[in-house]
Amino acid sequence: MQANIQLDDIDIGILTALSADSRRSYADVASEVGLSTAAVHERVRKMVERGVIERFSLRIDPQRLGLHFTAFVAIRNDGGIHCRDVAPRLREMPEVLELHSVAGEYDFIAKIRTTHARALEDVLYQIKAIPGVARTTSTVVLNTEFEDRPLRWWPRPPTPCAGG
Amino acid sequence: MQANIQLDDIDIGILTALSADSRRSYADVASEVGLSTAAVHERVRKMVERGVIERFSLRIDPQRLGLHFTAFVAIRNDGGIHCRDVAPRLREMPEVLELHSVAGEYDFIAKIRTTHARALEDVLYQIKAIPGVARTTSTVVLNTEFEDRPLRWWPRPPTPCAGG
DNA sequence: AATGAAAACCCCTAGCG
């Protein structure tokens, strides 16, 4: 749970470059950030080791996979003993892309992707069958403007109370 | 807007492998899916060309970047002439990771990530200053159970009305 | 923590079935 102190501008440069194209050669990235290939390699290795880089991944167009339908589903638990079992069950469902526990009227927000609206019905049915789930509210996505953007900024360490 | 007909099991195997580690060598992937290196290379090239693969990317731990705070912000537009300008303005804001237009009480759902709660206030202030935005409702994320999971499944083409 | 060099490995194209 450490902060970003350990990342300097060169690290951010490497992350930015690889975030846009993670198969770029280290030689290429090295010339961009002004380091040798070996140095970039070493920095990447360390960032993987320290968990800054979780994995090298792939952005796939969900439409071309046949996943035409997206919804955000808010989930409310009941007060029973099964509450802690809800998240693991949702994790097993491949249609649930993201799961966040949230403050407010609901306990979870799930981002769900299916082939079509009809398929969401099945997923909701499964979710409602999970012990501990009391009720769901779905918000249907009409159009995804953007998601999974490459890294373009990073937060500066918080300035120590300049304004009070 | 074509379907997934063109992707066979081998393509899915390649996507699954690269989704978990996009820097794996094609030679390595090839031995896994039972093809030659050149064949894997050619299939990847075509999937990039056809837009199935949008890009090779990187999953960075937001915590280690100092992004400790996540919220979903529902945005409602007013009925004015500026409605169509709202999405482009939100696109310019780096804290807005995702933007979906949705059906229901609100017009958009934005996924927003900042260093801390206080920084969300600034972002909301900016959003409310966009012409056309009428009102926002924020849902604070307490814990992200999972997000950006590697590909593990893909939808089978819909069975033609087996059940009616 | 970075460099340059060396060795192993991989990418990518070409030619062919």
Next chain:
DNA sequence: CGCTAGGGGTTTTCATT
């Protein structure tokens, strides 16, 4: 659409600073 083959580039290691 897939395979083999080969040159050229890249990754990865290591001694040095």
